[in-house]
Amino acid sequence: MEILTLIKSRRSIRVYEEKSIEDDQLKIVLEAARWAPTGANLQPWHFIVIRDKKMREEIGKYAKFFFLKSAHVQNAPCIIVLCYEKNKGRFGIYDATLAGANILIMAQSLGLGTCWIGAFDEMKIKQLLDIPENVAVVALITIGYPKENPDPPPRFELEKIVHYENWHNVKEKSFVETISKSGPLSILKKFFKYVSI
Numbered sequence: 656m657e658i659l660t661l662i663k664s665r666r667s668i669r670v671y672e673e674k675s676i677e678d679d680q681l682k683i684v685l686e687a688a689r690w691a692p693t694g695a696n697l698q699p700w701h702f703i704v705i706r707d708k709k710m711r712e713e714i715g716k717y718a719k720f721f722f723l724k725s726a727h728v729q730n731a732p733c734i735i736v737l738c739y740e741k742n743k744g745r746f747g748i749y750d751a752t753l754a755g756a757n758i759l760i761m762a763q764s765l766g767l768g769t770c771w772i773g774a775f776d777e778m779k780i781k782q783l784l785d786i787p788e789n790v791a792v793v794a795l796i797t798i799g800y801p802k803e804n805p806d807p808p809p810r811f812e813l814e815k816i817v818h819y820e821n822w823h824n825v826k827e828k829s830f831v832e833t834i835s836k837s838g839p840l841s842i843l844k845k846f847f848k849y850v851s852i
């Protein structure tokens with residue numbers, strides 16, 4: 656698949672077939688993770704593969720945002736717990752995140768669905784999996800064969816988010832910026848600038 660098409664076709668999948676993923680496919684996905692870039696090539700990452708149903712259910716208990724539980728966590732046939740060693744460089748969180756992005760895209764190319772889970776109780780997950788103190792958990796990535804085909808959620812147009820040469824050269828100004836340049840907010844802004852001097 657052409658790379659941009661592949662990237663655009665990836666969706667967060669929250670409903671999975673009850674079928675475990677093949678070892679070969681899992682290996683390819685982890686291999687893609689391993690080849691992501693890292694600061695000073697320190698490779699501080701670790702990937703914990705959870706396939707055991709009981710353990711997935713336990714993890715699922717702690718994957719929630721306040722009281723909203725992400726049911727798809729325990730229902731996915733596999734969870735990859737994305738971690739990094741905190742004492743290996745300053746960029747562990749970025750290193751692990753880049754590996755995670757490779758996982759999502761590689762999985763997509765193999766016909767697997769994934770979902771990045773950022774809402775979880777890190778302390779509980781660490782206790783459950785016996786993860787050492789110096790290791791942080793960045794995300795839980797659910798992975799399996801998709802049983803849904805969600806429509807793509809909207810993305811901001813490039814005109815709104817790409818700036819050329821400096822912050823001000825953006826084709827479409829944000830609402831706040833437009834108002835603050837020409838409306839009553841600009842007067843307030845000038846006033847506060849004046850009083851802060």
Ligand SMILES: Cc1cc2nc3c(=O)[nH]c(=O)nc-3n(C[C@H](O)[C@H](O)[C@H](O)COP(=O)(O)O)c2cc1C
Nearest residue numbers: 665666667668669725770771772773774775807808
């Ligand atoms: C940092 C991060 C945290 C996320 N946390 C969750 C989560 O806790 N639960 C969940 O169901 N989806 C989570 N997602 C998935 C997003 O909701 C999803 O990527 C977004 O709505 C865009 O949809 P798409 O992935 O289909 O393009 C997270 C994604 C990212 C990048």
